[in-house]
Amino acid sequence: MSEHTHSEEKHITSYKAYFIVWVVLMVLTFLTVYVSYFDFGQLNIVVAMVVASIKAGAVALFFMHLKFEDPITWLYALFPIGLLFLLIGMTIVDTFTRIFPL
Amino acid sequence: MTWIPEAASNLAGKVDGVILVITLISIFFFVLISAVLIYFAVKYRRRRDDEETPYITGSEPLEIIWTVIPSILLILLFVYGFVVYKEMRTPPKDAVDITVTGKQWLWTFDYYNGKKTLNELYVRQNRPVRMIMRADDVLHSFFIPQFRVKQDILPGRYTQLWFTPTKVGTYDLFCAEYCGTGHSQMLAKVIVLSPEAYDIWEKGIGVDEGANVASLPPAELGAKIYKEKGCNACHSIDGSVVIGPSFKGLYGKTGVFEDGSSYTADENYIMKSILEPQEEIVEGFQPVMPSFKGILSDDEVTAVIAYIKTLK
């Protein structure tokens, strides 16, 4: 099983990098709360979700070291998200294309 | 008995077409696969223990053939099924509406002409009808095998289906979605009348075995109503408690209502229970019985009472 050892060499992230990510996360949190006080209609949820996804991406990539993981880990990190979109997407397709008689 | 029930609606023949085509294709593939399987198993059976076998690991042309041919067939079948489905789901503009309500465990039908029936659906031959359906409590499903139509009905929202009955006759209507203890008793009859007979029924003159019914003795008529109007879904005649009290030994029995007052099950009590079931609830039972006011005539109520009297 020596073939695996190379890819599993640990990558150690520096404290400084974590602080930068944390500052970015805090700024984004402040931003999303601030924006929520204005009414942009449907745009609100879009902005909120985009900001949340950037934050989630930062946490996953740096705090969780996904950036340094092998393709298999990437696959299993992304595949459930794809499935989740499928579940949400298709149930929405069903719910909102029903024809109501009367 | 034929392999598929009588086709008694305009849609039935089309659905049968789909079923038939798939059946033929299935039989073809099934015979092919099992014939080859048995042929190989016999022809290449082990005769000696040291037999040599060739090292064959696969064949790309074969893989492609048996991927592509079924794929094409399957897509064609999908399209065929879809085309018929689309027609089944698109009611014509001239269809008349009947509102169907399912509840544990009976069907009520409200007609466009103001009539209302229980567990009996009257439709006119060759006129398209649209069912606007809703459930009162849990899921049910409106299923008429001879018409090849089925649609679940749900509480809280309407679903629909349509058909044009093409043959005069009486057909079974089943509840096809499991709905509890009385599920298998949630049956109704679909009565397809010729245009003339339908007009008579619409004017309010009983056409279903009118003369016949009148000549029955009350207790026998009551027994008939007990089955046809769905009393049997909730009231047993053998003493067991299903949903409502059993009819066995009911007449003359005494008991208490939920508010504590007591009653004796005499003629008036039974009549009131049939026509205004929500007024007084016997202790230990749920207020679930629908009113049969306007569904059973006075004579019919009398007949049911006479029938209950016979169940000692």
Place this chain on the structure above:
Amino acid sequence: MANHTIANNVYVPFLEQKGFLSWFLTTDHKRIGILYLISISLFFLIAGILALLMRFELMTPMSDFVSPHTYNVLFTLHGSLMVFFFIVPGLAASFGNFLIPLMIGAPDVAFPKLNLASYWIYLVGTIITLYALLSPADTGWTFYTPYSATTDTDVVMITFGVFVLGFSSILTGMNFIVTIHKMRAPGMTWHRLPLFIWASYATAVLQLLATPVVGITLLMLIAERSLGVGFFDPAKGGDPVLFQNFFWFYSHPAVYIMIIPAMGVISEIIPVFSRKPIFGYKAIAYSSLGIAFISFLVWAHHMFTSGISEVAATIFSFLTFLVAIPTAIKVFNWIATLYKGSIELHSAMLYALGFVFLFTIGGLTGVFLGALAADIHLHDTYFVVAHMHYVMIGGTVMGFFGALHFWYPKWFGKMFNESVAKLSWFLIFVGFNVTFFPQFFLGIQGMPRRYATYPEEFESLMALSTYGSWILGLGVLIMTVNLIKGLYSTEKAPQNPYGSLSLEWQVPSPPPTLNFEEIPTVTDWTYGYGKKKEVDA
């Protein structure tokens, strides 16, 4: 693997150690496999007896043996026990546990303790569900709302039991995926893996990612009953069909959790008894992954009449037809493997061929249910009952029995009586067809499922089906006795009675505790049977 050395070379079979704790604290994948095997077999027999009782009641149109309510409880328990306690853990947990490390050349699974924990979780789920039997639910195994939210019977306990079981399934799946990724012996590349491993991998992915959805759905149902929330209650703005969407998002992949391992078993048995390399290895391997993936896309084909939109029904019908393609590929490849083989009709091979035969019927009748117009008529009738049993019994259970007979000597180091095994196969095969083939006709005639009583015109076919169930029951009884008796036989099984090339047959029967004295180095694929031409080498 430099530091892998075991001092003693004395062969100690894994079954050697005795005592209760040596079983319930074991982390040996083979022993855990046996624990699962015993548990699921018990539930199979119990649920099978429930089925016999139901068929007995259905012999006549009236409700004369049990009351309608009891009948409803019977089919609910039969379905729940068969699905959640037998067939979902089924082959994956029992034979998967036993075979995966052996086949890939590993001493154990990646997380042995977690493996044991999975079994305990399974037991806890079992106990909760048995407790729920004090007031058995009458909802059907699908727990459809709003009936499940309103019935007086105890739905919370049984769904909670199933919820707990789900975690057993999830952890097992996770364990197997990691094992297959990380624990393969040197030289065991992906394209040398036995097809059972490919099948187990596909199954594990489904267990891992589909099961949590049913978990949360059942939690929502429990909240509906206990906290009064209204996700599925139209009176509170909820939607009963949403429950079905969520439920089938798991339960359709679950069908493949049940069947894919059986397909893997068949792919192992057929080459060995034909002495031929499996035909189209890559096609079978990738079709397992293909089926697993597509199975996430087809869930609403259980719901064409349930009130989903026409648009959704059309999309799902189309995707459903796609899933037939990889399935067909497998069947064709199995049959092509027989070509020019040297076929021995061992009982395991009979089960494998029976599988191909019955599964073909199950698959083809699935096409009826995938086609929109035909499904409208056939949905929720006995046609569906027959189709499902052809896939589940004709497919999975045949595969399970085949696996039992095939790996029996390896697992226990003993032999069963082969003639009796063939006889029981014959009874099971005939009994099964007599039981379920008439149900296709019942369904086409319009006989709805889950009926405690039924109109008289269906009586003759229903009675025939009941007679068949007796033959089937007798066959299973004989098989069970034969296999249990085999355990007490004095005859020792040889290491490799069938001349298989797979790794598990290269260790003694039963295997030693750590499987391999030394981790093997693999140089060829598993299916190198037959005489190679120079070019191929």
Place this chain on the structure above:
Amino acid sequence: MEQANMEHAEDHGLHLTPEQEYGISKLGMWLFLGTEIMLFGGLFAAYAIFRAKYPELFLESHQELNREMGAVNTCILIFSSLTMAIGVTAIQRGKQMLAGIMILVTIICGLGFGVVKYFEYGAKFAHHIYPDTNIFFSLYFMMTGLHMLHVFIGLAVLGVIMVLTFKGKFNEKYSTPVEIGGLYWHLVDLVWIYLFPLLYLVG
């Protein structure tokens, strides 16, 4: 090395090197995180559908929630994620004391999150808002409740890891449990990153 190896091999029943065990455990944890995503996924799907169905109800109801408390909790969780990440790097560099303290801070943050949540729930109940009030609050209580459950599980796991860290069980050569625990804790943060805007901000 040999010492560590023997110990964990014993632990594992398998004869794996710490490197192998590390790779195995990490892949296993990521798979489990995939499961968790799907577990919350059902609720997210329900949220998407009911929000699309009843936008006014969601808009109205979400104003009952305390945006400030939610924001404070978000900051707490993000900070705890930072300390957790620092703890992981510390142990990878062999600094057991620093790692232990960082995990302790993470646990304190987690408890703080729980306290804020306790007051939030209390305020809701005081206003007679319960899970059966309407669909929005059903979702609110189920989503945050399930999340809270994960926080508690995470706290228990981190508690054990912290004790072992202070006892010096982990070092630069063997830090797998700390990293695995960290991954789980970050997932708790990840889920909250979505729950916060969905429930508190846009409704």
